[in-house]
Amino acid sequence: MTNSDDKREKVVSTLDGLIAILEDGKLGYKNAAEHAENSMIKSEFVEFARERSLFIVELQDEINKLGKSTDTSGGGALGAIHRAWIDIKSTFTSGDTESIINACITGEESAVEQYEDALKVVEMEPNQIAIVSKQLNSIKAILMKLKAKTVN
Numbered sequence: 001m002t003n004s005d006d007k008r009e010k011v012v013s014t015l016d017g018l019i020a021i022l023e024d025g026k027l028g029y030k031n032a033a034e035h036a037e038n039s040m041i042k043s044e045f046v047e048f049a050r051e052r053s054l055f056i057v058e059l060q061d062e063i064n065k066l067g068k069s070t071d072t073s074g075g076g077a078l079g080a081i082h083r084a085w086i087d088i089k090s091t092f093t094s095g096d097t098e099s100i101i102n103a104c105i106t107g108e109e110s111a112v113e114q115y116e117d118a119l120k121v122v123e124m125e126p127n128q129i130a131i132v133s134k135q136l137n138s139i140k141a142i143l144m145k146l147k148a149k150t151v152n
Contacts, residue, residue, distance in 0.1 A: 007123040012068045014121045015059045018132065019070070021111050022059070026052035028107050032100050041097060041149070045104075048142055055135050062128055101149050108143040115139060 026049045033045035060070040115136040119129065 008066050008068070010121060010123045011125075011128065012063055012066055014118050014124065015063050015128070016070075018115065018118055018135075019056055019059050019063075021114050022052045022056045025049075025107055025111055026056070028104065032104055036097060036100055038097055041101070044145075051138065051142075055138075058131055058135070062131060098150060101146055105143065105146045105150070108139055108146060111139050112136065112143060 029045045029049035029052065033042045033049065036042040036045060063070045115132060118124075118132055119136070124132070
């Protein structure tokens with residue numbers, strides 16, 4: 001494998017890991033929306049899930065530009081680490097809004113951590129860094145929104 005192949009594989013692995021995180025988040029928010037009793041919060045969760053879907057497409061486009069397929073996406077090293085959404089799924093069944101929000105906060109904190117690690121990958125091109133940074137900023141904004149809901 002040449003140096004550029006190594007670089008491409010590192011970037012693809014990083015973006016695949018973020019896609020896995022986004023998939024977890026999308027499913028987590030869909031699940032949260034199904035179990036939330038407050039219609040306004042339910043609507044926000046649906047919107048957050050939709051945003052995750054758009055983020056996934058953005059990252060898949062970047063992988064495709066690198067000549068790799070995204071048909072079998074998901075689960076690089078970053079995705080294997082991020083299981084917060086899956087582990088907290090049982091919290092949703094209670095329907096307790098605060099518990100659901102706290103579970104979402106846990107998932108978002110994990111996503112922020114993984115996104116920040118991804119931005120340390122020196123092999124990424126400036127346009128890829130811009131996309132990941134934009135997505136990270138959005139995730140951080142949602143995290144702040146969620147945390148504000150838990151303050152009484």
